[in-house]
Amino acid sequence: MFRLDGKTAFISAARGHLGQAMCRALGAAGAQLVVNGRDAAALADFAASLHAEGITAEPAAFDVLDVAALRDFFSSRPRLDILVNNAVAMTVKSFDDLAPDDFARTYQSSVTAAFESCRAALPALKTAAAASGEASIINIASMYANVAPDARLYDAPAGQSPFHYGPAKAGLLQLTRHLAAQLGPHAIRVNALVPGAFPAAAAPAFAARLAARTMLGRLGQPSEIGGPLLFLASPASSYVTGATIAVDGGWTAW
Secondary structure, three states: OOOOOOOEEEEEEOOOOOOOHHHHHHHHOEEEEEEEEEEHHHHHHHHHHHHHHOOEEEEEEOOOOHHHHHHHHHHHOOOEEEEEEOOOOOOOOOOOOHHHHHHHHHHHHHHHHHHHHHHHHHHHHHHHHHOOOOOOEEEOOOOOHHOOOOOHHHOHHHHHHOOOOHHHHHHHHHHHHHHHHHHHHHHHEEEEEEEEEOOOOOHHHHHHHHHHHHHOOOOHHHHHHHHHHHHHHHHHHOOOOEEEEOOOOOHHHO
């Protein structure tokens, strides 16, 4: 029930820290991937590396913030079974340095782009649902959509998750619920993954503080996002919609 043979999946920000792991999880389960990002050359290289691993991957180089490009791309897709909204644009800044434009861009790249992606892909998603009985949209949020960062864990306050990130991801969770209600009658499920404590790189002392904050006492490995993603993408979660699933080692359950 976790296989995705014959299904097509679109993943935005596919080359990101968790994006690559998500691509490999979906591809290993048999999905044909459409990997999205802004850097055409790097994206082509990534698709080639997936091919070398036996995963079918097609690059789709455009910015999901470009609504015209988004609509043009999806207008040519006859079918889409899985849509993973993983993109977010953010410049890390301190409390004092943040400007309104920083909030606007992060919100637009997380919430507005996810909404526009769903709307642009809707005909292709409906085709998939009619053919196989369902389609799945998965929005990638963050534990900081639910809790505030603990500044005591960081060496400097400016290093913590910035103020424009968590609020945008919180908006994405509410968008997930609205979309689930809207698209449920079309057999399109909409859920969110809420990852946390998956740093791309961290100094040993800082990593130890983060790990101690989780119930499991360790940080997440990128591959560990794959199982929850596969659950939501596959028929294994056929009666799950409007849900948010924490993948944070228990961080938000204390």
